[in-house]
Amino acid sequence: MLENPQERKLVAKVARDLNINYRTALRWWKYYEWTEEVAYKKFEENSGPKSSFTTEHNEYIKELLDNDLQLYSDDIINSLTERFEDFTISKSQLNNHLRNTVLITVKKLMFEPESATHTIIGAIHSSSIVHVVIRKFPPRKETQAAKKKRNVNNGKKRTAIVICTVDPEVDDDPADNKPTPKGATTAHFIKFMNELLDVMDLDETFKGSYIVMDNASIHKSKPMLQKIESKGYKVMYLPPYSPELNPIEQFWAIVKGEMKRDRLMSEENLSSRIGDACNAVLISDLYSFCSHSKRQIIKCYNKTPF
Numbered sequence: 001m002l003e004n005p006q007e008r009k010l011v012a013k014v015a016r017d018l019n020i021n022y023r024t025a026l027r028w029w030k031y032y033e034w035t036e037e038v039a040y041k042k043f044e045e046n047s048g049p050k051s052s053f054t055t056e057h058n059e060y061i062k063e064l065l066d067n068d069l070q071l072y073s074d075d076i077i078n079s080l081t082e083r084f085e086d087f088t089i090s091k092s093q094l095n096n097h098l099r100n101t102v103l104i105t106v107k108k109l110m111f112e113p114e115s116a117t118h119t120i121i122g123a124i125h126s127s128s129i130v131h132v133v134i135r136k137f138p139p140r141k142e143t144q145a146a147k148k149k150r151n152v153n154n155g156k157k158r159t160a161i162v163i164c165t166v167d168p169e170v171d172d173d174p175a176d177n178k179p180t181p182k183g184a185t186t187a188h189f190i191k192f193m194n195e196l197l198d199v200m201d202l203d204e205t206f207k208g209s210y211i212v213m214d215n216a217s218i219h220k221s222k223p224m225l226q227k228i229e230s231k232g233y234k235v236m237y238l239p240p241y242s243p244e245l246n247p248i249e250q251f252w253a254i255v256k257g258e259m260k261r262d263r264l265m266s267e268e269n270l271s272s273r274i275g276d277a278c279n280a281v282l283i284s285d286l287y288s289f290c291s292h293s294k295r296q297i298i299k300c301y302n303k304t305p306f
Helices: 011-018 022-035 039-045 055-067 073-083 091-100 186-200 222-230 247-259 270-279 283-301
Strands: 118-124 129-136 210-213 234-237
Touching (some): 073 091
């Protein structure tokens, strides 16, 4: 850069010609006067610690990614340490190596609030979990803005359609005109309830039991209530409450944390992962959930915010 500074006379002119900062050019010029070496050679010799990755390491990483494109950084590190002896690397070093040397995109997972990512619908009996359904919804695109249109009659007569329910069987088929995908709807809950009732019918001891549900609008479908009552069960709605007052909410928090800890392996399925996550909750944990909710109830009596 400054191989012939004597011909240029002024450092400022050199800096303008090279489009670099004046202080940087002055520092390089002083370094050249002192060592008679071009400044950038020093940076080549001191470019940081030497990479611990070799060609064999890079080939092995590419082989891993060819077999599975959704590997986590921890999975790659574990595979490298098992394959090569005395090989250690941090996650940040691996990510930098993948981006800058191997030229592989590294994506960082960002967990959104659970209400925006997935909904868990389940039923719990005093002896066991009867049924669990998990449904994940796709993220809403920014271009899909919520647009509301007012329906105009335009003076046309409309025919009233009377729906008579002889057999309170709930229809699960979606309508022809599907609405924009959103959270758990009445149709989702009806489908879950149909499957739940089929499971409960297998045990005669459930007959005459109460099905306790949140006081939500999706839980109040008249055809669904008729079917529940025709099966020999009763319905009870909870009053509005904070999730901190319900021990079941604490239970789901532990179960969902266990499920999201690792990705599903090839020999696993969602049902087995749910079972393992539920079995990971100990009886002592259930007592702790109840104690936590009890403390929050005391705060409600004392009108203490929580």
